[in-house]
Amino acid sequence: xxxxxxxxxxxxxxxxxxxxxxxxxxxxxxxxxxxxxxxxxxxxxxxxxxxxxxxxxxxxxxxxxxxxxxxxxxxxxxxxxxxxxxxxxxxxxxxxxxxxxxxxxxxxxxxxxxxxxxxxxxxxxxxxxxxxxxxxxxxxxxxxxxxxxxxxxxxxxxxxxxxxxxxxxxxxxxxxxxxxxxxxxxxxxxxxxxxxxxxxxxxxxxxxxxxxxxxxxxxxxxxxxxxxxxxxxxxxxxxxxxxxxxxxxxxxxxxxxxxxxxxxxxxxxxxxxxxxxxxxxxxx
Numbered sequence: 001x002x003x004x005x006x007x008x009x010x011x012x013x014x015x016x017x018x019x020x021x022x023x024x025x026x027x028x029x030x031x032x033x034x035x036x037x038x039x040x041x042x043x044x045x046x047x048x049x050x051x052x053x054x055x056x057x058x059x060x061x062x063x064x065x066x067x068x069x070x071x072x073x074x075x076x077x078x079x080x081x082x083x084x085x086x087x088x089x090x091x092x093x094x095x096x097x098x099x100x101x102x103x104x105x106x107x108x109x110x111x112x113x114x115x116x117x118x119x120x121x122x123x124x125x126x127x128x129x130x131x132x133x134x135x136x137x138x139x140x141x142x143x144x145x146x147x148x149x150x151x152x153x154x155x156x157x158x159x160x161x162x163x164x165x166x167x168x169x170x171x172x173x174x175x176x177x178x179x180x181x182x183x184x185x186x187x188x189x190x191x192x193x194x195x196x197x198x199x200x201x202x203x204x205x206x207x208x209x210x211x212x213x214x215x216x217x218x219x220x221x222x223x224x225x226x227x228x229x230x231x232x233x234x235x236x237x238x239x240x241x242x243x244x245x246x247x248x249x250x251x252x253x254x255x256x257x258x259x260x261x262x263x264x265x266x267x268x269x270x271x272x273x274x275x276x277x278x279x280x281x282x283x284x
Contacts, residue, residue: 184206
């Protein structure tokens with residue numbers, strides 16, 4: 001029986017990380033992690049994972065991730081995750097404060113990793129990123145005034161390299177305008193899913209028609225705008241069902257639904273089971 005908790009644990013970077021960036025090699029991950037990574041939790045910072053080889057088994061928002069090839073992954077502050085097993089020959093975990101994410105890169109990186117979870121199949125890029133990480137891991141000269149900007153510039157450089165490669169890949173399969181609409185929609189969804197339930201809400205904010213938005217999202221992802229909205233809401237509901245003791249009506253209300261019966265139908269439509277059965281199944 002999984003022990004019930006009254007909240008989803010959320011972890012911050014400790015005050016000792018005065019530049020807002022903490023890097024640990026996976027070789028020392030077991031005893032040098034910032035907190036217990038084996039239990040489901042959220043971080044109040046980003047977590048960039050880089051693996052050059054080996055295997056990782058983890059869970060991100062109830063998606064089981066099992067990968068045994070080199071990869072790059074990014075977990076955003078809102079996502080619930082935990083590690084089941086790590087057996088990496090060489091790899092790094094970079095935790096960095098939310099304000100260090102460059103605004104121009106945020107929509108590219110967050111929307112990509114929200115859907116794809118991992119990024120792989122680019123060995124040259126991986127080598128370049130590891131080179132930057134090793135420079136960042138050199139002993140910090142805390143008495144030197146230039147350490148802080150150098151640390152941040154290097155972080156921004158490796159994030160820009162990843163975003164650029166993602167952008168180039170997506171340009172081959174999506175038009176630039178369609179790609180931007182999808183990114184803007186997904187960012188709005190993260191910010192407003194509790195209040196905005198209709199495609200028209202998002203189309204209005206994006207200054208396009210509902211049909212244009214729906215056609216674009218359908219062409220890019222294979223899912224309608226309504227399906228994307230419902231999927232995001234149900235994911236957050238699953239987090240709350242597992243990690244809190246709130247009843248179904250409280251969860252529904254917290255997600256913007258006053259009609260509890262409607263929320264239960266929506267959840268069952270997307271998850272295949274009712275919220276109550278989901279909670280019982282995942283906690284048993």
